Amino acid sequence: MTSSMTPKRRWHIIVFLAPAVLIYTTVMIIPLFATLRLSMFAEINNTRVWVGLENFRTLFGDAVWSTQFWNALANNAWFFIIHMLVQNPIGILIAAILSSSRLRFSALYRSAIFIPTILSFVIVGFAWKLILSPIWGIAPGMLDSVGLKFLYQPWLGKEQYALTTLGLISVWQFVGIPMMLIYAALLSIPDEILEAAECEGITGMALFWKIKLPLILPSIGIISILTFVGNFNAFDLIYAAQGALAGPDYSTDILGTFMYRTFFGFQLQLGDPHMGSAIASAMFGIILIGVCIYLFGIQRRLRHYQF
């Protein structure tokens, strides 16, 4: 602003921007496009050859590849649905309770409920694996004590339950994030609005549904897109709990584990960076579609209130 009149080059602007732009461009942006580009190549006789969209034709058309891809995508979608249906409502409920009444110990509850979020996937994956394990018997033992032992299943080991179980474990880990963001949004609602509503006779549940919920919709939108991006790029929990093969029988395979396996190879199959790049490109496309739907379809329609 000060020297915008002077014609000389303002080197300090370049000096301030250079380190960040350089690291961001070389380590993030160029590799991102290089990966998209690599998906158009294949290795034939030890040389890299341009094959156009051939890899994608294999990925979507070849029976072996496409079954794996659609399986991973469907699992990933289910993983996301679990988060939207369980994690976010629980987070909103807890935040609403924490913020509604002048509750004692609310800071303590808040800190405690956030603890799983700070733990690594490795800890969370193994801890739950041990707790649900039929060998150790904590889960069956606890069900037995309330007379529900017949409900026990080795959930992580059964195809029909494993993915849902992992989804719920991930929900357990991340409930803290929607809780915090919604809590912050609820606190930022001005008291005058709530008092005005109370004067009109709107209290309790009605106050939440009719006044608070519409006001926090933008925050719920942000949480949804954060959940979407996080879920479609997830890998760690499945890898920690079920390994790269995402067992049993690929029933917990999601796009992240599928890409890892393809890129690095496993057992007898060799790693293939080009097919790995093709899967990464597909993930990029999916995330881009999600972000665009959010930016242009949802965020624009939500009314934002300025206080």
Place this chain on the structure above:
Amino acid sequence: MNRTTRPITRTHIAAHLILLTYTVIALFPVFVILINSFKTRKAIFRDPLALPGADSFSLIGYHTVLKQGDFFLYFQNSMIVTVVSLILILLFGAMAAFALAEYRFRGNALMGLYLALGIMIPIRIGTVAILELMVATGLVNTLSALILVYTAQGLPLAIFILSEFMKGINDDLKSAGRIDGLSEYTIFFRLVLPLVRPAMATVAVFNMIPIWNDLWFPLILAPAEEVKTLTLGSQVFIGQFVTDWNAVLSALSMAIIPVMILYIIFSRQLIRGITSGAVK
């Protein structure tokens, strides 16, 4: 008076019940892992929910972990990667944010948009090419590779948060500095940086947890023994000792404890950072 307090206490009890139930659900697994890591193998299986007593107390798991795994090295690696990445994110992020917030130049808005792209796009998508880049530059199996990746990953949000914050700083102080003949660098380091400290704390706590806990990049870029991070180190260790329950439980506890200590120290800043609305 009495009529109004009765229903309030009842809703309070209900609220406490729900919160308490969820707190127990949130803490139960951590609690079970920690108490059982201090028990003998027999006691772990005989009564998993009991606290370690005089006859069931044992540190055998920790002995195995300390003898077999190099957890101090892993911890040190994690510490170096996290601290250096945070310093670079904060320093370079603040510098770029200052350039965007303070100066009017051609391409300012475009540059801001370019740097903001990385907030929504996960860096993992570029993994294949990142590995090739690190192989080409000889950085595979070095902590520098991880530091570079985490710095690149953290910069977009850091620049976004810090530049929003810097736009709110009063111009008077900076103008006074310029009249006194201070260089732009002195103005940035001496006048502006101290003022944005709260926003820097927010950025730091946001980045700390994902960097410390990441498994993907250590697994791909730095899997060698001497550069393993604590997260990868415990993953590999537990994978090898699956049947040694004492060792597995102790390794898990040793991975939990440093994070818990950090959380207790920083939880105030963390919660304030999240609830301050910096991410709205």
